[in-house]
Amino acid sequence: MAMFWTSILVISGLYGFTLFLTRSVERRFPAHGDLTDVGGYRMHALHIERPESADLPAIVFIHGASGNLRDQSGAFLSALEGRAEMLFVDRPGHGWSERGGSRNAYPDAQARAIATLMDRKGIEDAIVVGHSFGGVIATAMALERPERVRGLLLLASPTHPWQGGVDFYYRLVTIPVIGRLFCELLVMPLGLVLAGPAVKRVFAPDLCADDYEENTAIPLVLRPRQFLANARDVVKLFDHIVITAPKYPAIKAPAVILSGLEDTVVSPLQHSVALAEEMDNAELVLLEGVGHKPDYVATGLCTAALEKLSGAPVDLEALKHAFERHRATTTRGKADNATDETSAQMPDMPSEPI
Template sequence: MRILLILAILILGLAALTVWRAARNEAQARIDTPPLGEIIEVEGHDVHALVKGSGPDLVLIHGSSGNIRDFTHSLVDQLTDRYRVIVLDRPGLGYSEAVNPKGDTIFEQAAILQKAAAQLGADKPIVVGQSYGGTVALAWSADHPDALSALVTLAAPAEPWDTPLAGLYEINSNPWLSWAVLPVISAWVPNSHVQNVLTEVFAPQPVPEGYLSHFGRMTLSRGSQKATALQRKRFLDEVRALKPRYGQITVPTEVLHGDADDTVNIDLHTPSLLNAIDGAQLTTLPGIGHMPQHVAQEAVLDAIDRAATRAALR
């Protein structure tokens, strides 16, 4: 009995330490990576938005597990000389509030981000989305066809797939298991592990110098992890629902995808868009992986400029 009591005390102590450490790490992450823009209220929900530059309106939507700092590392400042750039944290991530506690669908995200852009004066922006954010951009284009001028997707999932949901997303989307696992990740995962994950995401290109320190650890907060898991759990069904509607997208569309992308395969995910969207143009990026906004920036900038020209904005 005494051994069980000691064991219980040790477990409770470790749990308390883990929760305390998770809260401390999250507080430090907010200090290290504060909001870069303003927090606006959209239909009662906080949305973090950064607005820079002048010219035609351009909205950037980041990928899974990310926040606006992915784009602000280097891309945004290359656009502000000719565009009014609006970068938005997706719901539940960065400093934006989740809209749906059960997991924000791509359609709910598109709706709140579209309203945020309009509230900031961008009624018909060019919409650019990377990875998961590219699928949100596709949902924006299908659901709100009069609320954008052009579309650019970067390594966007667009076709249903047959691989199972990653185990960590299954755990973190479970209301009981996540209660135990999320604090452990936030408290104890070291920066070296984050760097290793980034290395896999950026492969075969290297992680840009200074990216980790700029991006920070906000993505490891309990709230961000939970939001990402809930979104990813529903993602496949949402892509299945969205795919038949690609033909409704009528704005000039530029599709960029690296042929070395092992995260979102170009051969699986681009044909649906090219076949369904009238005038959609594909730029294949030889040897480029999943992060063209960093490692193929000239091609990304050219695609945005082409979209603007095709939409008669330049």
């Protein structure tokens, strides 16, 4: 009997602690866009209307797994200010968007939801930017709603079946009862401790900015409902890609596929290179020494890719080499001034790359 009451106290304490942390996170990172009904549920987005000085078409930004719209707005908002109408989207079930039902665990359904949101915002077509998992949604939109996609910028995106599966905790979360208890009791307190090292692994071999986690509201994904939605997305991803990969040759929108060769999260050779070979109207850009976050590490090059997709005569290959030369010079300078602490600061690599 004592064991029973001890268990109840522990569970109640963890549940209350998670609830307290969840409310604290929500106060710390409130919604800063607007909520729009897209057919029985609401999606949250930050909409920057077309400025008079715009020289680019509308651009829609789709974040990856474990993220929200602040990730992409943090990378691109200031870089493109005054140049385009922009729509930064919280995918269904992420950030401050409502989930909208079980079907939204699949990328094609999320793509249709974003296309509906574009309708609500008066955006007829756009260049669609997808980072990582967001690239899966972008390619799904190019197949589901091709009239909405003026061009594709795919950044470090998974596109083809892979070996090794996904991290065990994603599958654990999707197990009935056990998974819900894990989300409600443990994810938030554990995640707040582990989020920092996880972010460093995503940026490796580069070091992320000290304020990245705060500026992009990473803790929002640790809320029970959002973490469950994120896990279901990741678990469903493989099956979606198996079905979708043979359809890539049907994508007619021009595309730039940009990945870092040091990406240990999504293999650039297995995904980006393979996709470029299957699309008639795609340009592949592979960056030496860059990991999974080219949106932050090579923002200028990504902006140049958007210019090319809008029709400007941009030589991405030349810009890529200039970028790599600059990085090589910078890296040598840092190496000359490095101390013994440098190796200790370098994060470990993910154990199960896609």
